[in-house]
Amino acid sequence: METQDAIEKADVLIEAMGWIRRFRDKTTVIKVGGSVMEQPEALHHLLVDIVFMESVGMRPIVVHGGxxxxxxxxxxxxxxxxxxxxxxxxxxxxxAIVEKVLAGEINERIAGKIEEFGGRSMPLNFVGETNNNVLYGEPLEIAGDDGKPLDLGHVGKVTKVDRDTLDNLCYAGQVPVIPSMCETESGQRLNVNADTAATAVAQAVGAEKLVFLSDVNGVRLDKDDPDSLVHSLTAPQAQELIANGSIASGMIPKVEACLETLRRGVKKVHIIDGRVRHSLLLEIFTNLGVGTELIAEPV
Ligand SMILES: Nc1ncnc2c1ncn2[C@@H]1O[C@H](COP(=O)(O)OP(=O)(O)O)[C@@H](O)[C@H]1O
Ligand SMILES: CC(=O)N[C@@H](CCC(=O)OP(=O)(O)O)C(=O)O
Incomplete structure (x- = not known):
């Protein structure tokens, strides 16, 4: 029986080989939502998955909220x-709170845990003595229903990503960990929605894949009913679900970020449940189709 178990384990490794080859040297941007980070066990499994990916030659980049x-x-x-x-x-x-909690504490904690689990990582924030920021931007301007600009305070959008730094870190086997804040040309710091920050990073590095890890099983037709999960969503369908109110609250910027990413040429975008053990590996190494996959048009 023990031999049988060992053979089955070897089969799993062989099955993973095709996927490992496919994604070797390719970048995957992983957006970790604040809700996942509230659950230490889920975060632990997720970061171990990321260390695994890096160990087999993939290039994960973490962008996180909080x-x-x-x-x-x-x-x-x-x-x-x-x-x-x-x-x-x-x-x-x-x-000041965003800077302390998100760019400081959470960013350093994620990077520290990746190292604790045997990987190498680089926290990329501007807190502390050295400025390791890689996201640059400008104030975000959005209009209300009446078309007039809304006052969001110090909220920004990313307009430039320091791709060279990210490429160099990935090449050197270090996992970049990026908080969702940016700096303007004059050095002013701005709070950025983490979904849109992840999108900007995925586009800038030409990521093969962008995966959003959230605290739901994906996009649902009825946000309170897990069984109403939509496995595959085209851009027009997603827009319709936003317009009719089925997609609400935090799911709106996430899905909008997915659509923007598809328009800019990133091939695959997924929203998956970060609370499920190894959901990231399942998404990358199997055809199980966990969560919601967003596609530009039906194939
Ligand atoms: N149609 C929908 N399907 C799934 N979740 C939805 C939907 N509409 C709204 N939501 C809400 O969006 C939340 C995910 O967004 P958010 O809280 O910003 O997550 P994160 O912190 O992981 O980025 C879910 O917890 C859910 O309450
Ligand atoms: C401008 C803006 O809304 N910024 C977000 C940044 C963090 C974030 O997006 O965190 P999640 O991924 O956990 O939602 C905020 O202050 O909450």
């Missing part, structure tokens, strides 16, 4: 969190 932790820190500081079209209104006091 919405839940930011909101918690705001409550402690007695600041009320307010969202406008899925973006956090960011005044100066909120920005």
């Amino acid at each position: 919405g839940a932790a930011i909101s918690r820190a705001m409550t402690e500081a007695k600041i009320e969190a307010r969202f406008i079209q899925g973006r956090r209104y960011t005044d100066s006091a909120t920005l």
Whole structure:
């Protein structure tokens, strides 16, 4: 029986070989949502998966949010969190919290854990003595229903990514870990929605794949019903679900980010459940089709 078990394990390795070959030296951008980071066990398994990917010659890049932790820190500081079209209104006091919690604590924690699990990583933030920032941008301008610009405070969008630094780190076998903030040309720091930050990184490095890890099993027709999961979604279908309100709250910037990424040529975009053990490896190494795959047009 033991030999049988060992043979089955060897079969699994052989099955993975084709996928490993396919993705070797190709970049996968992994966006880790704040909700996944709230669950230490889920985060542990996810980071081990990322170390595995790097060990077999893939090039993972992590972009992370931390919405839940930011909101918690705001409550402690007695600041009320307010969202406008899925973006956090960011005044100066909120920005200071975002910088400390997201670019500081969470970013360093993820990078530290990757190292703890046997990988090598580089936290890319501007907190501390050296500025390792790779995301540059400008204030985000969005309009309300009346067409007038909305005041979001210090919220930005990424317009430039330091691709050379990311390429060099990946080449050297280090996993870049990027918080969702950017700096303007004049050095002003801005809070960026993590889904859109991940999109900008995926486009800049010409990623083969962009995977969003969230706390739901994917895009659902009814957001409260896990059985209404949509396995494959085309761009027009996704737009329809946003327009009719089926896709709401934090799922809006995520799906919009997916659509933008497809328009810019990244081949595959997936939204999967980061709470499921090894969901990332299942997504990459099997045909099981976990979560929702977004595609530009039906094949
Ligand atoms: N149609 C939908 N399908 C799935 N989730 C949805 C949908 N509409 C809204 N949501 C909400 O979007 C959330 C995911 O977005 P968000 O909280 O920003 O996640 P993350 O922090 O992982 O980026 C889900 O937890 C769910 O409550
Ligand atoms: C402008 C804006 O909304 N920024 C986000 C950045 C963090 C984020 O996006 O975190 P999740 O991935 O966990 O949602 C925020 O302040 O919550």
